[in-house]
Amino acid sequence: MRERQKLEASLSAVRGLENELADGVGLIELAEAEDDQSIVADAEKSIMQLHALAENLRLQSMLSGEADANDSYLEVHAGAGGTESQDWAEMLFRMYTRWAERHGYKLQLIEESEGEGAGLKSATLLVKGENAYGWLKSEAGVHRLVRISPFDSNARRHTSFASVTVFPVIDQTIEIDISEKDVRIDTYRSSGAGGQHVNKTDSAVRITHLPTGIAVACQTERSQHQNRAMCWDMLRSRLYEIELEKKKAETDSHMGEKTDIGWGHQIRSYVLQPYQLVKDLRTGIESRAPQDVLDGDLDPFMAAALAQAIGGKPKEEIRDLE
Secondary structure, rough: OHHHHHHHHHHHHHHHHHHHHHHHHHHHHHHOOOOHHHHHHHHHHHHHHHHHHHHHHHHOOOOOOOOOOOOOOEEEEEOOOHHHHHHHHHHHHHHHHHHHHHHOOOOEEEEEEOOOOEEEEEEEEEEEEOOOOHHHHHHHHEEEEEEEOOOOOOOOEEEEEEEEEEEOOOOOOOOOOOOOOHHEEEEEEOOOOHHHHHHOOOEEEEEEEEEOOOEEEEEEOOHHHHHHHHHHHHHHHHHHHHHHHHHHHHHHHOOOOOOOHHHEEEEEEEEOOOOOOEEEEOOOOOOOHHHHOOOOOOOHHHHHHHHHHHHHHOOOHHOEEE
């Protein structure tokens, strides 16, 4: 049923575009016959808007990866730098929350670790919706912020880093074998807002996969049993993502692709002072409205990364955003 609904939605969108295009062309022909240039201009404007919709559908058709259609986990971790980096992690977390809300995705907070003075040390968000992983997977990596720190009394410029990890929610039909001797399960008391039961019992759970060092945690559910079940789901998803990355690395090596490792492996820089610029270092796409980006306007960056990954579009062919 899920596959059927996806195909029906795709076909309906394409047929809708075809019908609107035919109506627009017909309207232009009638307006030209009547020599009404205002109607011609309106019809041409509508057709240009259809072009943007068609481009979006083209990008969605590229989301054909094994897990692209799945829900997605998104983790944000503050880098070294104390309060400044923790505040940057919270800004990133807010950015992705705003992006998801814009697209009608449902959100569930899985884990949140508050910073000492401000911000977040880490947070995990479950994004539920069609193609959530397909869109978000391009955001994985290190994000760099340059600004005058509000926490510095001398108003000096600071550079902060935070990392983003994205992995899909795997279907229950996909079997991931995990030996219990390979994991360590810790329980601890939940922190932050919550009811009396949540905060006074060791209901929070952390599972560490010893062979890989992967650790997942959940503290938002009311019972330890529910948190444990969520942790197991997250761990299976993380291990599945590792296998997908291995397959991709093998494919890239066969194709002779090379990846340059930049300073701190950063994928995007957000500069707020002395000038304002957000630049993706993989695609070269830029925005001179960083506040809009931090409010969730991420579609141009995601689309460019997706187009480059699918079609190998070189940086110079991707236009800058004014």
